[in-house]
Amino acid sequence: xxxxxxxxxxxxxxxxxxxxxxxxxxxxxxxxxxxxxxxxxxxxxxxxxxxxxxxxxxxxxxxxxxxxxxxxxxxxxxxxxxxxxxxxxxxxxxxxxxxxxxxxxxxxxxxxxxxxxxxxxxxxxxxxxxxxxxxxxxxxxxxxxxxxxxxxxxxxxxxxxxxxxxxxxxxxxxxxxxxxxxxxxxxxxxxxxxxxxxxxxxxxxxxxxxxxxxxxxxxxxxxxxxxxxxxxxxxxxxxxxxxxxxxxxxxxxxxxxxxxxxxxxxxxxxxxxxxxxxxxxxxxxxxxxxxxxxxxxxxxxxxxxxxxxxxxxxxxxxxxxxxxxxxxxxxxxxxxxxxxxxxxxxxxxxxxxxxxxxxxxxxxxxxxxxxxxxxxxxxxxxxxxxxxxxxxxxxxxxxxxxxxxxxxxxxxxxxxxxxxxxx
Amino acid sequence: xxxxxxxxxxxxxxxxxxxxxxxxxxxxxxxxxxxxxxxxxxxxxxxxxxxxxxxxxxxxxxxxxxxxxxxxxxxxxxxxxxxxxxxxxxxxxxxxxxxxxxxxxxxxxxxxxxxxxxxxxxxxxxxxxxxxxxxxxxxxxxxxxxxxxxxxxxxxxxxxxxxxxxxxxxxxxxxxxxxxxxxxxxxxxxxxxxxxxxxxxxxxxxxxxxxxxxxxxxxxxxxxxxxx
Numbered sequence: 001x002x003x004x005x006x007x008x009x010x011x012x013x014x015x016x017x018x019x020x021x022x023x024x025x026x027x028x029x030x031x032x033x034x035x036x037x038x039x040x041x042x043x044x045x046x047x048x049x050x051x052x053x054x055x056x057x058x059x060x061x062x063x064x065x066x067x068x069x070x071x072x073x074x075x076x077x078x079x080x081x082x083x084x085x086x087x088x089x090x091x092x093x094x095x096x097x098x099x100x101x102x103x104x105x106x107x108x109x110x111x112x113x114x115x116x117x118x119x120x121x122x123x124x125x126x127x128x129x130x131x132x133x134x135x136x137x138x139x140x141x142x143x144x145x146x147x148x149x150x151x152x153x154x155x156x157x158x159x160x161x162x163x164x165x166x167x168x169x170x171x172x173x174x175x176x177x178x179x180x181x182x183x184x185x186x187x188x189x190x191x192x193x194x195x196x197x198x199x200x201x202x203x204x205x206x207x208x209x210x211x212x213x214x215x216x217x218x219x220x221x222x223x224x225x226x227x228x229x230x231x232x233x234x235x236x237x238x239x240x241x242x243x244x245x246x247x248x249x250x251x252x253x254x255x256x257x258x259x260x261x262x263x264x265x266x267x268x269x270x271x272x273x274x275x276x277x278x279x280x281x282x283x284x285x286x287x288x289x290x291x292x293x294x295x296x297x298x299x300x301x302x303x304x305x306x307x308x309x310x311x312x313x314x315x316x317x318x319x320x321x322x323x324x325x326x327x328x329x330x331x332x333x334x335x336x337x338x339x340x341x342x343x344x345x346x347x348x349x350x351x352x353x354x355x356x357x358x359x360x361x362x363x364x365x366x367x368x369x370x371x372x373x374x375x376x377x378x379x380x381x382x383x384x385x386x387x388x389x390x391x392x393x394x395x396x397x398x399x400x401x402x403x404x405x406x407x408x409x410x411x412x413x414x415x416x417x418x419x420x421x422x423x
Numbered sequence: 424x425x426x427x428x429x430x431x432x433x434x435x436x437x438x439x440x441x442x443x444x445x446x447x448x449x450x451x452x453x454x455x456x457x458x459x460x461x462x463x464x465x466x467x468x469x470x471x472x473x474x475x476x477x478x479x480x481x482x483x484x485x486x487x488x489x490x491x492x493x494x495x496x497x498x499x500x501x502x503x504x505x506x507x508x509x510x511x512x513x514x515x516x517x518x519x520x521x522x523x524x525x526x527x528x529x530x531x532x533x534x535x536x537x538x539x540x541x542x543x544x545x546x547x548x549x550x551x552x553x554x555x556x557x558x559x560x561x562x563x564x565x566x567x568x569x570x571x572x573x574x575x576x577x578x579x580x581x582x583x584x585x586x587x588x589x590x591x592x593x594x595x596x597x598x599x600x601x602x603x604x605x606x607x608x609x610x611x612x613x614x615x616x617x618x619x620x621x622x623x624x625x626x627x628x629x630x631x632x633x634x635x636x637x638x639x640x641x642x643x644x645x646x647x648x649x650x651x
Contacts (some may be wrong), residue, residue: 080514133464268605273547286525339628421632
């Protein structure tokens, strides 16, 4: 029996509800769907009879109280303290491609810096003609860009290298989010400062208690990086780097330095802790790949999944999932019902953007028999998401990062779903 | 009325002054226009924040510290998480040991077994340690701590060794040659295909592993920090 109670409805209540539905079909069809009959036809519920709260009673809106379980969660045994840890996006509850700001996964190295924007400064110095120091208000005076991009931690799915371990899409794939950023092209600021001819690398550094620092090659910095101050139209949330963060489209999340305070231009990389001790990928021969910045194409079925079982029984069934590539756009997604033996094209719906999440659907008539559900993406470079076996054949199981192998969900006859490995 | 006229006048002046400035600042075809927003930081401002260190020693501040000095500092500031010998307590990072483990089933990636450069230790401690109390140590104390952690890893064997801004960059780490550039484009070339297989791609599969059997998924309301 699964340890993962699905939000809103525990496994036990799910099973009970299932039994209830079966009983009601025989007795009172009107009761199908559960709940309180007093609120259902032919009766009229309380919310139809009396006035609700007025405007501005909720000056900043929140989701319905009935959605209280749609939240970020952490895996406490993963890390020694919550201040240097990770929480996961509840992908199994979300649709479309945009992640709500309050549900974007968190990864902090020294807790959330709570920064008064009046006191925040961004300094650009090193191999530049004109060192620069900016306030947030000054940053906002530079020409703006709006871009939708996914951001994935290189360690997303990292707990799954040795086999299926965590029973939920939130935990296996939830170190990812996708929002629309508003900010200033990094190129604009580097032009303002005037990078010298020998300026080949940037050190980017945060203002948090870990003062996270990473090296970024100048080619990427001048290509599509952004210094963002808005996400999904509003100010960055503190846990996402308020008042400003770096956006490095398609590249590992660790480079997207939050609470960005300093950019130093140099002629060599710095080999900081986060690009030597961490975020290097140990191969079977004992050598480690370094500077593995880009996130390869990957996809996952978000529903059904262990936290989002099939509750309706056999019949028309929607498989919903996400695909993305750090190297371009999603070209196609295929879905398998038999663990990767046969594949069927999925339908992409909604925007298909460069280095952004893309939503796919596969709709079919489920006969109620067990399934081994998989999804497989191909991006516009031709890269096809590998199986876990193909990935392990090259990389072994010690590399922690960049696990983009194909995920398998075992859908059981009762609609429950579990994370499995197949061979 | 007069307000808007004044605004118009200001805007026009800005345009007249701004246009040649934008055009004139192009030094080459690669760089864009300039906006003249923000100011130059003072030397003092840069000095206060310019704390990064590179493998070649660039960025190291003047200072010194010995292994013995570092041992006392380590016991007072670091050992509660990292262990007295860098062995790590609970889930906190292991700093020493792990030699020869990188090809094993349980690689132990420490300063001695894995880190390619000693400068990284200085840069990281100065940026982020002691955890929860960054910036509480002096430059000399950073040198002493780096010396002690290198001593824990047998990179420095002499207890009386004094680490300074002049000799740190000369220290060779055992695993410096243990890294290769990202080679996915060549070593994983087989992942690029024209048309992905759609039918009878592999033999029928069976379930070989189940997450529920491992039973480590968090349950809402159940706290389990510390379980390895």
